[in-house]
Each structure stands twice: as C-alpha cells, then as structure tokens.
Amino acid sequence: MDINPIDITETLAAKMNLNFSRVDDNEISVQLKNEAPRYILSVILRSDCDIIYFSCDMNLYVAKERYASVTEAIVKANEKIWVGHFDLISSAANRIVYSLTIPFVSSFSADEEVMESLIQLVTDECNRFYPYFAMIIECKEPFDFPINTLFLESAGEA
Numbered sequence: 001m002d003i004n005p006i007d008i009t010e011t012l013a014a015k016m017n018l019n020f021s022r023v024d025d026n027e028i029s030v031q032l033k034n035e036a037p038r039y040i041l042s043v044i045l046r047s048d049c050d051i052i053y054f055s056c057d058m059n060l061y062v063a064k065e066r067y068a069s070v071t072e073a074i075v076k077a078n079e080k081i082w083v084g085h086f087d088l089i090s091s092a093a094n095r096i097v098y099s100l101t102i103p104f105v106s107s108f109s110a111d112e113e114v115m116e117s118l119i120q121l122v123t124d125e126c127n128r129f130y131p132y133f134a135m136i137i138e139c140k141e142p143f144d145f146p147i148n149t150l151f152l153e154s155a156g157e158a
Contacts, residue, residue: 011112018030050103053099053101058130061093
C-alpha cells in the first residue's frame with residue numbers, strides 16, 4: 001500500500017479530537033466516543049496479507065451467568081449485518097467486540113475518505129446493536145427480546 005491507513009486513521013482521530021494511542025506503524029487504538037458508551041477501536045494493518053483489521057470493543061462486560069444469553073444474542077445480531085461480525089471475547093475481560101476485516105487488492109488504496117467511511121461503518125454497527133446487547137446483559141431473568149423490534153421504523157402520528 002502506498003499510504004499507510006494507520007497514518008490516515010491517526011490524522012482523522014486528531015481532526016475529530018478523539019483520544020488515540022499509536023501502538024506502532026501498523027496499529028492504532030482510538031476512543032471513538034467521549035461519552036458513554038465508550039468504544040475502543042483498534043485498527044491493524046497486515047501489509048503481508050493486504051488486509052486492514054478493525055476491532056471495536058463495545059465496553060460491555062458479560063458476566064459468566066449471561067454467556068449463553070449473550071452468545072445467542074450475538075448469533076441473532078450477526079444474521080442482521082452485512083459486513084463484519086460480533087464476538088464474545090473472553091480473553092478481553094468477557095467483552096463484546098465488533099470485528100471487520102477488509103482485504104485490499106493491489107490497485108486499491110485507502111485514503112482519508114475510505115478510512116473515515118470504514119470507521120463510520122464500525123461505529124454505526126456498534127451503535128445499532130449496543131442497546132440490544134446491553135438489555136440482554138442487564139436482564140436478570142431469561143429474556144428473549146425479539147431483535148427485529150430494533151429495526152422497526154414508526155411512521156404516522158401518536
């Protein structure tokens with residue numbers, strides 16, 4: 001790649017006044033929101049494989065007794081998205097993470113517009129499902145919230 005997408009992400013984070021930490025030439029960590037929920041996005045460049053990997057920690061801790069419910073909720077959520085997927089990562093303190101891997105062909109270059117769009121995509125997916133996961137995690141009893149209600153659009157007058 002001619003332009004390092006990590007450099008571009010760092011520039012975007014600075015322009016948007018977001019907290020970030022440059023891990024190395026191939027990785028950056030960005031706090032996407034300054035208020036709750038606070039998402040932590042890691043962007044990793046694997047130039048040897050021509051991929052960029054986005055991993056967004058949604059800052060949702062899952063207690064062991066909620067694993068089964070949350071795992072089922074993640075399966076339902078993953079059926080509703082076109083790109084990327086949600087995971088329950090026990091090595092990350094039992095947190096829900098959204099992951100997206102973008103393969104690049106040699107003729108494609110990541111510019112600021114592309115990186116901003118990809119970061120917005122990750123943020124939008126996390127925002128769309130955060131309330132659903134938070135409800136499942138906080139519910140003390142077995143709970144079968146129909147995920148389709150998240151996507152209902154109301155129209156008309158109340």
